Amino acid sequence: MNMIEIGRLLAGGAAIGAAVALLMLVNGRVAGISGIYRQLLTGRFGQLGWRLAFVLGLCLPGLWLLLHQRALPVAGGMPLLLISGLLVGAGTQLAAGCTSGHGVCGMANLSQRSLVATLTFMGTAMLVRFVAGAL
Amino acid sequence: MRLAQLLSALLAGLLFGSGLILAGMTNPEKVRAFLDLGGKWDPSLALVMAAAIAVAMPAYAWSKRRGTTLAGVPVALSVRRRIDRQLLCGSVVFGIGWGLLGVCPGPGLVAAASGDGGALVFVAAMSAGMLLAGRLSRQ
Numbered sequence: 001m002n003m004i005e006i007g008r009l010l011a012g013g014a015a016i017g018a019a020v021a022l023l024m025l026v027n028g029r030v031a032g033i034s035g036i037y038r039q040l041l042t043g044r045f046g047q048l049g050w051r052l053a054f055v056l057g058l059c060l061p062g063l064w065l066l067l068h069q070r071a072l073p074v075a076g077g078m079p080l081l082l083i084s085g086l087l088v089g090a091g092t093q094l095a096a097g098c099t100s101g102h103g104v105c106g107m108a109n110l111s112q113r114s115l116v117a118t119l120t121f122m123g124t125a126m127l128v129r130f131v132a133g134a135l
Numbered sequence: 136m137r138l139a140q141l142l143s144a145l146l147a148g149l150l151f152g153s154g155l156i157l158a159g160m161t162n163p164e165k166v167r168a169f170l171d172l173g174g175k176w177d178p179s180l181a182l183v184m185a186a187a188i189a190v191a192m193p194a195y196a197w198s199k200r201r202g203t204t205l206a207g208v209p210v211a212l213s214v215r216r217r218i219d220r221q222l223l224c225g226s227v228v229f230g231i232g233w234g235l236l237g238v239c240p241g242p243g244l245v246a247a248a249s250g251d252g253g254a255l256v257f258v259a260a261m262s263a264g265m266l267l268a269g270r271l272s273r274q
Contacts, residue, residue, distance in 0.1 A: 012158025017190025019150035057148025062248025089264020091229025108191035124230025
């Protein structure tokens with residue numbers, strides 16, 4: 001890893017942190033993507049406002065890439081995509097948070113609950129990679 | 136003030152999505168390389184998370200002390216403290232799904248918006264998983 005790459009990682013992380021800070025400082029809301037997105041799926045229309053705006057903003061860079069025909073590839077066979085998606089959806093719903101809600105926001109809030117959640121899903125994912133590598 | 140809140144949410148989303156792309160976190164291979172401690176370990180994700188937490192932490196501390204936001208609305212921080220079976224089981228299930236592919240909800244949505252077929256399938260399955268688990272946990 002060279003200095004330019006490290007700079008990019010830190011700048012990207014800082015942008016994410018700024019997003020989390022902004023949503024708290026102005027809206028008083030936690031930038032947990034799984035929760036915000038799920039509310040869009042199930043919530044009543046009156047409560048959608050800021051969540052819709054956030055998810056639209058989140059998707060804008062992707063839509064810009066779509067216009068320029070530079071899709072961000074997620075490669076995998078159909079069973080892998082379906083199983084992984086189902087588990088990520090169900091798991092984040094049960095745990096009430098994902099990498100953003102627990103991993104960034106909860107940690108920034110010094111929440112012990114979020115620390116435990118983050119260590120658990122990260123440790124599990126590492127174990128899965130270890131097993132997948134051994135197979 | 137409502138417009139200010141909508142605009143700030145839009146800008147926050149835009150910053151989040153741009154940050155994910157800039158840091159390469161929308162690339163599942165890079166995420167898997169972080170999760171794969173045994174292989175050629177790539178610490179990128181840890182660096183990105185640490186930078187994000189460091190920037191967000193003062194804003195959270197300030198908001199918590201103040202109780203209201205710059206727009207005058209109450210701060211809605213989670214008051215849940217309990218570390219229960221549902222939190223642990225959910226995190227294990229999420230961790231399996233995340234480890235299998237290397238995609239979590241944010242990058243999944245960004246990649247789906249970019250029109251990638253695989254990401255669209257992932258997001259559709261993720262949405263189904265959320266609704267399904269929501270229904271089961273209410274029963």
